[in-house]
Each structure stands twice: as structure tokens, then as C-alpha cells.
Amino acid sequence: MINSKKSKIWYGGDYNPDQWEKEVWDEDLRMFKLSGIDVATLNVFGWSKNQPDEDTYDFGWLDEMMDKLHADGVGVCLATSTAAHPAWMARKYPDVLQVDFYGRKRKFGGRHNSCPNSPTFRKYSVRMAEKLAERYKDHPALLIWHINNEYGGAGNCYCDNCEAAFREWLKERYGTLEAVNRAWNTGFWGHIFHSWEDIVLPSGLSEEWYGANGRTETNFQGISLDYMRFHSDSLLECYKLEYEAVKKHTPDIPVTTNLMGAFKKLDYHKWAKALDVVSWDSYPRFDTPHSYTGMMHDLMRGLKEGQPFMLMEQTPSQQNWQPYNSLKRPGVMRLWSYQAVARGADTVMFFQLRRSIGACEKYHGAVIEHVGHEHTRVFRECAQLGAELQKLGDTIIDAKFQAKVAIVFDWENWWAIEMSSGPTIDLRYVDEAHKYYKALYELGIAADVVSVEADLSSYDLVIAPVMYMVKQGVANKLEQYVQAGGSLISTFFSGIVNESDLVTVGGYPGELRKLFGIWAEEIDALLPTQRNRMIVSAGTNGMKEEYECGLLCDLIHSEGAEVKAVYGDDFYQGMPALTVNKFGEGEAWYLATSPEQAFIKDWLSQLCSSRGIQPIIQNVPEGVETTIRYKDKQQYLFVLNHNDQAVQIDLAQVTGTDLLTDRSLTGGEVELAAHDVMIIKLS
Ligand code: GLA
Ligand code: ZN
Secondary structure: OOOOOOOOOEEEEEOOHHHOOHHHHHHHHHHHHHHOOOEEEEOOOOHHHHOOOOOOOOOHHHHHHHHHHHHOOOEEEEEOOOOOOOHHHHHHOHHHEOEOOOOOEOOOOOOOOEOOOOHHHHHHHHHHHHHHHHHHOOOOOEEEEEOOOOOOOOOOOOOHHHHHHHHHHHHHHHOOHHHHHHHHOOOHHHOOOOOHHHOOOOOOOOOEEEOHHHOEEEOOHHHHHHHHHHHHHHHHHHHHHHHHHHHHHOOOOOEEOEEOOOOOOOOHHHHHOOOOOOEEEOOOOOOOOHHHHHHHHHHHHHHOOOOOEEEEEOOOOOOOOOOOOOOOOOOHHHHHHHHHHHOOEEEEEEEOOEOOOOOOOOOOOOOEOOOOOOOOHHHHHHHHHHHHHHHHOOOOOOOEEOOOEEEEOOHHHHHHHOOOOOOOOOOOHHHHHHHHHHHHHHHOOOEEEEOOOOOOOOOOEEEEOOOOEOOOOHHHHHHHHHHOOOEEEEEOOOOOEOOOOOEOOOOEOHHHHHHHOEEEEEEEEOOOOOOEEEEEOOOOOOOOOEEEEEEEEEEEEEOOOEEEEEEOOOOOOOOEEEEEEEEOOEEEEEEOEEEOHHHHHHHHHHHHHHOOOOOOOOOOOOOEEEEEEEEOOEEEEEEEEOOOOOEEEEOOOOEEEEOOOOOEEEOOEEEEOOOOEEEEEEO
8 A cells, every 4th residue: 555544546636736825725625625636746846935045944835735635634745846946046056957968058947957966956955855854754644755756857967067977877887997998889980988087978069969750869879878877877866865865754654756657768667666656647648549558557567566556647638738639538537547547556646636827837637727616527527536436445455467468668778779770760669569568458468567677487478579688687587487488579679789789799689599599690671661571371370371561670590490470572582570489398489570560469369369368358349448456356357448439348257346336247248338437346
């Protein structure tokens, strides 16, 4: 349980009374009660109000608000407010300001605007966290700490303090300059460093530039990868300093910071180790597939080995920062809230509780809209959900997820793939992972999304798409997993480099060559308009005879693996496109190209059914999502209808009670309205 003081699904979100006159506060509290809101995230951007100058701290408004909320039964997720520094600090201590990619010193403005290696920032952010912890350590409303906000949300810093810190970071990682030169292959383009001072940050002034497809390109992958690691670590260090400051006074209050799903800049697997609870902000675009949102929830759940997570933010209605900010259709906010719960969230929280009147988020949705009263569609929907969550009480809290399939996701691999400079600019790591996830999602098969360090032994099938970077120990670990009977899938462009982006010589896929029983001699990149075909071996159950493929085609030779499909066209027609290698008790599949989605679905369907990995319910209509959460011996089946129309669902033998309606279900056909949800306590 996140905090036993509140043993139900927390319901609430970001609340900024500090931006309002006190006159509205009681009105807010009245409406929180009406809508079942019982958690408020306070003080996210309160720094400049709480500390008007270097020596003055004034928490008057916060004292009053904490007490008021508590009196009304609303708990507090208390932010440390350090995601935007005060203007006086920027004026007085310019080291707090960042230097951008082109070497320009920034002025005061925006948010997420502090240099993570600024001595001023570190000093005052930690002091603020500590002051808050000292002050509120015994406050009964305090449920959890929310450190900073969406770390990494703005540009990176390239200032002199960061540069000096980078050199120290390198000394720590490599020990000697010789080791750095080796790791970065600095003989290339005459880059050999003879002094630590020779090393500068890779920016638009040195090694990097903004290329096509939103990528940051670099001359030196080794340097740029280390800078990304360093930058992620620098922010993590800031987080940890605040973490320690609050823990000193409140050792029993959990601590989190709100993450952002597949947010590229921060290695969340590393971060998760420093969080007590994972929390994240879910903002699907108007055209985001539901399966993608599902994958993000699963990625976040996987950060802490399946421990329940917090949905920290979502909009009740619309966003403001997308090109087209569609309203969530009636029922959709509720549906997406339950999607998070279905995948392991124990909170449903919004940005924001009351809509602001000025600056760039005034058109961002809120529970309380500009009209100021409760007679709105959005409020009614929020209140309905609030009542349902009250009714659910602690039933689902702490219930776990179980999956027999895992998808491996690795941030450093992602960085390396997308700064590789060849063979294609169209390869997007997250999209590749999503293809597999989507197929499983549509098949109704539960998957975990896990780190490359995760224990794989409980999974029957592990999918590691585009394992381009093979870090130390990973090849060995995968071999052991397959040896012991596991089934592994990897794809094209795998086993190419080590963690410094240095190629493993002796034939691709390098360290994975023995495991897959293949050698990839060359890699062809196809134009967006070009296709090849995969011709599937006769006698492969349930598959078509051929499928399209494209993007990249590894030209592979079998070295013992059985060939299951071959290319249909081009000069490599007849060469293997899909192979399987028996290895110990298990098998290792290598898919040498990126096929059309139908292939992935047909193939995974075969692989899963032959391993006894079953969908949760057979044959659900398209657009219906199913998951199960497990608690002790009890199972809770979530059925979510993402369609705009009602659907008929065949529950077959499933019996139980829908916790939302108390309807008892005795198997067979049931109708589920458009955007509606059932949470069936199975009997
Ligand atoms: C983020 C931030 C919030 C707010 C919302 C708007 O998630 O954490 O402060 O800006 O976006 O969507
Ligand atoms: Zn800096």
C-alpha cells in the first residue's frame, strides 16, 4: 500500500490554491467533497511564493491549506516545488541558469529551468525540501512526497559547471583517460585526449546537431551516450539529495517524482531504484493507440518489478499543448482511468483540480472549469468516477499483475539505436517494441515490460526487439534463460555493439551469434516506399504463405538454426528472414527484418498457443481490452470497451460479480456499452 493512511484508490490531482485568492478555497473544498476527491497534490510550483528572497521563508498559505484539506478528509501529495526556481535566485546567482545546446546562457523563464550541477540550485532545493519536511513531518494530511516535477522536462544544460562535472563523472566511470579514449574510439578524426581538460560537452558547438526525424545526431556516439548517461545521473543526483533531505525527517513517508512513460532523456530503470513508488503522467494524444497507452502503463509498472504505481496526472478533459486538443469523449476519462487501474495503478489523479486563468495552461482541462460550478459534463463524469472509487474501497489496492510474456525495454539501447548514424533514420525503438506489445494486446495476452536486468526466469516467452547494444553480462544471461527452457525472440540489428557503441567484431550478432545460431553478413536499409517479402516455410500453422517486410533486412546465414521464412525478393531472395535455434532446453528466434503487423500477430499467436499462453478471455471483439489483477486468491477481471459502440462479449465460463454495478455474471454473452467498463470479481 502506498500509504496505509489512505487505503483506497487515491483520487485527486494537482491543486494550485496558491495561484488563487482565498475566496475560492472553500468552494474548491465543497466541490472536492461532491466529486469524491480525497488527495490533492500541493505546492508543485510554490517556490517563489514560499521563499520570496534568500533568507525569508513563508509557508502561511500552505499551513492553512494543509489543515483545511485534512479537516475535510483530503490527504496531501506534497511537492517540494523545486521544478522552477524563483526569479531573484536567477538574478542573484546566475549559475542556476542553464546554457543551451548552442552555448547561449538562458535568462530567467520557463520551468525545469535549473542547471542540475548548479551549486546554488542544489543548495537551495535541498534546503527547501528539508524545510518542508521539518515543518510538515507530523502533519496528518501528508501522504507522500512529490519531489520536483517531471525531471528533464526542458532542455539539457551545457554550462561550465556541467562540463566540469562531466569530467568528474568520466573519471568515476573509466578511471583513466586511456580508458576513455578506448571507449570512445578517439583515434577516429584525430580526437585523442591527452588531458581531462581537453574534453568538452557534446553540443551544437562541438559534436552534435539536430538532424532529420527529430533526432540529435552526433559525430561520436561514445561521447554522446556518456553525456546522456551523465545528464540522467545529474538530475537523479538532484532528486536523491532532496529524497535524503525529506527522509531525514519523515522516514516513513513514501517518496516519488512524476515520470513520463517512454521519456527518452532519463534512464528510468536507474531512477526507479531511488523511488519508493513509481508515479507517472499519462497524456495520450488524440491519435495515440490504446495499446500504446497500455504499454506505457506496463512500462511504468515494470520499473519496480510490478509494484502498484500511481497515475499522478492525466487530464479530465483536454490538454492545451498538443496541436489539436480534442475533448475526451463522454466516458473516455473514466475508461482511461480504469485502464491505468487495470494495469496496476492504485491512484487516479489529474492535472488539474481547478483550471487556471492565466498563462499557457488556462485551456488545459480541470475538474473545476472556468465557469466555477459543478454543473458541467466534466465535473459530473469526475463525480461519478469518484463515487465508484469510493465504492471500490480497498478491494483492488495492492493487487498484482501476472504475465508469462515479457518485452525487454532498455533506455541506453534506445539512445544508441537512434544516434547510430546509419543504417536508417526510420528505426524508432519504442515503435518497434510497440509492434510486439500491440500484437499481444490485441490477442488479449498479458505482458510485462521489463529491464534488461530483470529476472526473466518466470517468463515463458521473452521478446527483446532490436537488441542493438548488448551490455556486459547480458548475452550470458539470455543464454542461461534459453538454456533453461525459455523462448527468446530478437530481431534485426541486434548484437552489434557494446555499451560504448563499439562494434563487437567477428560477425553480427556478435555475442548473441551462438545463441541464435546465425551470422548476419550485411544489413540492407529499405526506403520508406520499398518492400521485400517473407516467404513462410510450408507447414507453419496458422500463418499466411507470405508477408511484407521492410525498414531493415539483415542478410543472414544459418549456423545451425532452422530457417522458418526466407526473403522473397532482391538479390538476397532465398536467404533466411526468420530462424529458430534450439539451445539447451529452449529456443531462440531471430527475425531478420521488420514485417507487417499481421505477421507479428499471427506469429505470436502461434508461439503463445503452442506454449499454453492463453488470452484472458478468448475471442473478445476488437477494441476490447482485458486484464486481470490478482490479490491473494482473488482475481479481478477488467473488461474495457474502447469502441464508440456497444459490443457483445462472450464471457464463456467466466462467472462473478461486476464490482461497479453489482450485477452478477453467469457466463455467456453480455453487452458492454460504448466506453464502458466491468471489473468482475471472479467467483
Ligand atoms: C505536465 C506537468 C503539469 C502540467 C501538465 C499539463 O504533466 O507536470 O505541471 O504542465 O503537464 O498537461
Ligand atoms: Zn549546467
